[in-house]
Amino acid sequence: MVCIQWTMHSYLHWLEPTAGVILMFLALLDLFLTVLYARAGAGFISDRVARSTWNFFEWLSRRFGDKRPIVLSVSGSAIVVALVACWAGVLTVGSALIMHPYLGTSVRGSDHAARNFLTALYAGGSSMSLVGSSDFSAKTTAFRAVFLFNSLVGMSVMSLALTYIMQVYDALQERNTFGLSLEQMSGRTGDAAALIKAVGPNNEFSAGYANLGNIADAISAIREAHDFYPVLFYFRFPEARYSASRTTLMALDTVSLLRAAIPDGKNGWIRQSASVEQLWQGAMSLLITLEKTFLPGENPVRYEPSAADRDRWTRRYRAALATFREAGIETVPFEKDGANAYIAMRSCWDRHVAHLARYMAWRMDEIDPATPH
Numbered sequence: 001m002v003c004i005q006w007t008m009h010s011y012l013h014w015l016e017p018t019a020g021v022i023l024m025f026l027a028l029l030d031l032f033l034t035v036l037y038a039r040a041g042a043g044f045i046s047d048r049v050a051r052s053t054w055n056f057f058e059w060l061s062r063r064f065g066d067k068r069p070i071v072l073s074v075s076g077s078a079i080v081v082a083l084v085a086c087w088a089g090v091l092t093v094g095s096a097l098i099m100h101p102y103l104g105t106s107v108r109g110s111d112h113a114a115r116n117f118l119t120a121l122y123a124g125g126s127s128m129s130l131v132g133s134s135d136f137s138a139k140t141t142a143f144r145a146v147f148l149f150n151s152l153v154g155m156s157v158m159s160l161a162l163t164y165i166m167q168v169y170d171a172l173q174e175r176n177t178f179g180l181s182l183e184q185m186s187g188r189t190g191d192a193a194a195l196i197k198a199v200g201p202n203n204e205f206s207a208g209y210a211n212l213g214n215i216a217d218a219i220s221a222i223r224e225a226h227d228f229y230p231v232l233f234y235f236r237f238p239e240a241r242y243s244a245s246r247t248t249l250m251a252l253d254t255v256s257l258l259r260a261a262i263p264d265g266k267n268g269w270i271r272q273s274a275s276v277e278q279l280w281q282g283a284m285s286l287l288i289t290l291e292k293t294f295l296p297g298e299n300p301v302r303y304e305p306s307a308a309d310r311d312r313w314t315r316r317y318r319a320a321l322a323t324f325r326e327a328g329i330e331t332v333p334f335e336k337d338g339a340n341a342y343i344a345m346r347s348c349w350d351r352h353v354a355h356l357a358r359y360m361a362w363r364m365d366e367i368d369p370a371t372p373h
Contacts, residue, residue, distance in 0.1 A: 013101040020097030024153075027090040031157065034083070035164045038228040041293040047230070049086050051294075053079045054234050058361055069238035072361060076235030080168065083231065084161045088128075091157065095124030095150055099136075099143075106143045109136040128154030164229075171225040172235055176242045178218045182250050183241040185211065190246065191370035192253035193320035197327040205267050209275065212254075216278035219251050223286040233290060240366045244290060245357040249368055251283035252349045257320050260342035263332045287352040295355055305347045313350075316371040317342045 026045065034043035041047060057075035061068040099107050100120035107123060123136040127150040138144040186195040199208030226232050226244070233244065240246050259271045270276060305313070317339045321331050332338040357367045365373045 016101050017098045020094040020099075023090055023094030023097065027087055027094065028153070031087055031160065034230075035160050040227045040230040040289055043230070045086060045090070046083050049082050050079045050231055050234060053082050061361070068361070069236075072236045073238055076172075076231065079231050079234050080165055084165075087157060087161070091128060091153065092121060092125040095127060095146075096120040097124075098146060099123050099127075102143065106138065106140040107136055108139055124150070127151065128157075168229045168231060171229050171232055174218075175222050175225065175232065175244075175247075176237070178222060179242045179247050181218075182215070182247060186250070189369065190241065190250065191323075192250050192257055193323040193370065195250065195254055196257060196320075197323055197329065200267065200270075200327075200329055202328045203267065203330050205270050209270065209273070212270075212273075212279065213275040215251065215254075216275045216282060219247070219279060219282040219286065222247070223282050223289065226286065226290060230293060233294060236360050240362060243357070243360060243362060243367065244286065245353050245360065245362055245367045248283045248287050248349075248356075249353045251279050252287075252353075253346075253368075253370075255280040255283075256342055256345040257317075260317065260338045260345065261321055261324060261331050263330060265330065267330065284349060287349060287356070290356055291352055295359055303347060303351050305343060305350075309347075309350070310343055312372050313343050313346050314339045319370070 030043050030045040033039075034046040054075055057072055057078065061071040064071050096117065097120070100115075100117055103109075103115040103120060103123065109119070109123065126136065127147050138147045182195065183190060185198055186192070187198065199205065199211050201208075222244075236243065255276055258276060262268065262271055318335070321335065321338075324331050353367065354364060357364055363373075364371075
């Protein structure tokens with residue numbers, strides 16, 4: 001019996017520290033993949049924490065009726081806090097598992113210090129803290145190295161987390177500024193046709209082409225920002241103009257209308273211009289990246305629109321043509337051919353926008369007020 005107890009005691013002396021090392025390694029690896037590697041979906045812990053936190057807020061918001069957007073607007077900030085807390089918590093538990101079997105021997109506190117796991121949590125957490133001093137100290141060379149490693153880890157994690165948070169909010173400000181700019185350029189309508197009308201009044205696109213270039217550069221920057229800071233996607237404000245669904249829809253609808261409605265001739269060059277192509281590629285890349293990362297299994301590259309879709313998009317196209325003609329913009333002579341071209345392009349991206357909008361609790365009439373729903 002004594003032999004069995006000794007064997008179990010010896011076994012736990014190795015099992016707990018081994019589990020602690022594995023936990024700390026996983027936390028540091030996830031921190032590296034999320035903060036330093038900077039590719040969307042790379043973090044295996046942070047991704048699950050963010051998704052679970054969003055699902056909780058989405059579920060909770062349904063209980064608040066017309067206050068739902070306000071509840072959802074808290075989710076992004078809550079996810080940032082949850083990520084930092086998760087990294088710190090896993091590292092603390094890992095450190096506690098390493099120290100627990102050695103409390104009172106290699107790791108000692110006050111004379112009457114308890115030796116339970118809560119005490120080990122305190123010892124492990126305080127060894128990584130940058131503030132104050134711990135009641136516990138290492139009595140062997142090995143645990144002096146552990147304490148030193150923990151202090152370096154604590155300092156590094158705190159620095160990386162603070163830097164990451166600051167960069168996330170800088171990127172968030174840029175994304176929101178871009179969304180507001182699109183809204184203002186469209187006369188606060190959220191209509192890509194109104195944006196094109198402002199870019200090329202009286203059939204003069206040369207002066208407004210610079211605006212299209214700025215929009216294309218901004219959408220490319222936002223696409224990279226979502227890869228560097230995936231948590232950015234979960235910042236959901238009450239105003240639809242700040243959503244990724246709205247900005248990508250306006251960008252892609254702008255390209256689709258330009259290519260389907262502007263004829264050869266004076267302004268035919270704009271359809272294949274570098275800025276218009278960059279706008280298309282950047283917005284499509286952003287949509288596909290977000291959908292593959294946050295909605296795996298729901299990312300068809302193209303789909304065949306239904307009769308109802310074709311009817312809605314045809315009416316949207318005709319309304320856009322009317323807007324262009326009011327502004328003196330020359331349009332294609334054969335409306336049916338233009339409508340078919342618009343439907344073909346819209347079938348490349350409409351489903352992606354709808355998927356992201358639904359996941360982020362948006363109605364399509366909020367994201368796309370210009371299209372009948």
